[in-house]
Amino acid sequence: MQLIKVKDYHEMSELLTKYFIDQIVSKPDSVLSFTTGKTPQEFLMKLADAINYGLDISNCIFMNLDEFVGKKDAAYSVHRFMHTYLYDNIAVMPKEIHMINGEAEDKEEELKRYGNILKQHGRDIQILGLGINGHIGANEPGTPFNSRMFVADSLETTMRSTKDYYGLKEEEVPTQMYTMGFTEIMEADHVILAASGSSKAYAVKAVAEGEISEDMPASILRNHPNFTFIVDEAAGALLK
Ligand code: PGA
Numbered sequence: 001m002q003l004i005k006v007k008d009y010h011e012m013s014e015l016l017t018k019y020f021i022d023q024i025v026s027k028p029d030s031v032l033s034f035t036t037g038k039t040p041q042e043f044l045m046k047l048a049d050a051i052n053y054g055l056d057i058s059n060c061i062f063m064n065l066d067e068f069v070g071k072k073d074a075a076y077s078v079h080r081f082m083h084t085y086l087y088d089n090i091a092v093m094p095k096e097i098h099m100i101n102g103e104a105e106d107k108e109e110e111l112k113r114y115g116n117i118l119k120q121h122g123r124d125i126q127i128l129g130l131g132i133n134g135h136i137g138a139n140e141p142g143t144p145f146n147s148r149m150f151v152a153d154s155l156e157t158t159m160r161s162t163k164d165y166y167g168l169k170e171e172e173v174p175t176q177m178y179t180m181g182f183t184e185i186m187e188a189d190h191v192i193l194a195a196s197g198s199s200k201a202y203a204v205k206a207v208a209e210g211e212i213s214e215d216m217p218a219s220i221l222r223n224h225p226n227f228t229f230i231v232d233e234a235a236g237a238l239l240k
Pocket of ligand 1: 036038131137
């Protein structure tokens, strides 16, 4: 694990952008897998700026870690988020964009379809946000470390943060999510986990200094040979 401490959310976003730019410049046909949430918002906007200033992504493949079961245009969908923060803001598109179809009628078929895409396209970078309980994607505490792409039932805590984050009504809150399992996350050549803010401090400490355990999902990343953990001052406040 390479632990990198930055000052705040802005520095974190700048550093994330630098990792992605360097990757794309050194390998123009990179396969990059994104995540959603507050963590990558500013990073995605900065990446859009870089693309509009000439960073050539036309040979890249972009994809995503997860997606809610629900309508593509729902306020909370990964599809909508990626359009809002990236795809609607760039003039040149990557060669291919892959996202999970949260509207699919047959979930097993959708898991198979996206699973095949993952098999075909090994990821150069997977970026992840950290849940306050240590989750990555929808791999919540207790998920076996050998998990493969699956549909997860969301925890109460996760549903509450989705509700608050998107200002949803109770009945609008999605209850299930497609997610890469630990297996597919660990397949990426480089995994970057980013955490900002004091609400993440407990999870950051547990991931960096605690036991590697299914009770703290992101701790598995310490077994990855190329794992970068970026934390800002508030998120890293409890570290030794
Ligand atoms: P956040 O969420 O980026 O909105 O903090 C991370 C997560 O809970 O996975």
